[in-house]
Amino acid sequence: MNITIDENLRLELIEAHHAQAIFELIDNNRNHLRKWLTFIDRMPTVEFVEQFCKGTMQRNIEGIEFAYVLVEQEKVIGRIGIYKIDNQNKIGEIGYWMAESAQGKGIMTKSCKVMIDFCFAQLHLNRIEIKCATDNLRSIRIPEKLNFTKEGIIRQGEFLNNEFIDLNLYSLLRIEF
Numbered sequence: 141m142n143i144t145i146d147e148n149l150r151l152e153l154i155e156a157h158h159a160q161a162i163f164e165l166i167d168n169n170r171n172h173l174r175k176w177l178t179f180i181d182r183m184p185t186v187e188f189v190e191q192f193c194k195g196t197m198q199r200n201i202e203g204i205e206f207a208y209v210l211v212e213q214e215k216v217i218g219r220i221g222i223y224k225i226d227n228q229n230k231i232g233e234i235g236y237w238m239a240e241s242a243q244g245k246g247i248m249t250k251s252c253k254v255m256i257d258f259c260f261a262q263l264h265l266n267r268i269e270i271k272c273a274t275d276n277l278r279s280i281r282i283p284e285k286l287n288f289t290k291e292g293i294i295r296q297g298e299f300l301n302n303e304f305i306d307l308n309l310y311s312l313l314r315i316e317f
Contacts, residue, residue: 151208158209159190161216172240176276178300217242220251230266260314270310283310
């Protein structure tokens with residue numbers, strides 16, 4: 141299930157054939173990504189990423205997440221998805237990251253808009269959450285541009301780089317979309 145955003149950008153549901161591109165993206169952006177993502181150093185080889193993709197594909201089938209790669213002009217530049225889907229309470233969490241060289245072009249904001257529409261129209265969710273480090277200014281701008289409500293700070297909500305960091309919690313309700 142691929143989603144076209146514009147003539148140069150699309151989201152592709154993660155499949156096994158994406159493993160090499162995801163690994164190269166992570167490997168080429170480790171220093172940039174490790175500032176914000178806990179899993180970067182736990183993905184040391186393409187074989188590890190292949191196993192990760194298999195797990196992702198299974199969770200996609202089960203409907204507990206929908207994880208995509210961002211493809212710009214046939215090159216994988218990031219990931220986005222709806223994770224931790226709680227079907228009983230109709231809640232999901234959008235997560236995203238991308239190559240440093242792709243930032244600042246509005247790509248992730250456009251991708252999040254499409255993901256929000258997917259969450260409300262296709263998955264029939266009622267609430268979407270985004271969590272991001274309180275000092276990750278680029279990530280914070282996305283929910284703010286998309287009219288999410290900042291609900292507060294999750295104190296020491298994530299263990300990252302051997303320390304606990306605070307997370308902003310943003311939400312968007314179906315009736316607000």
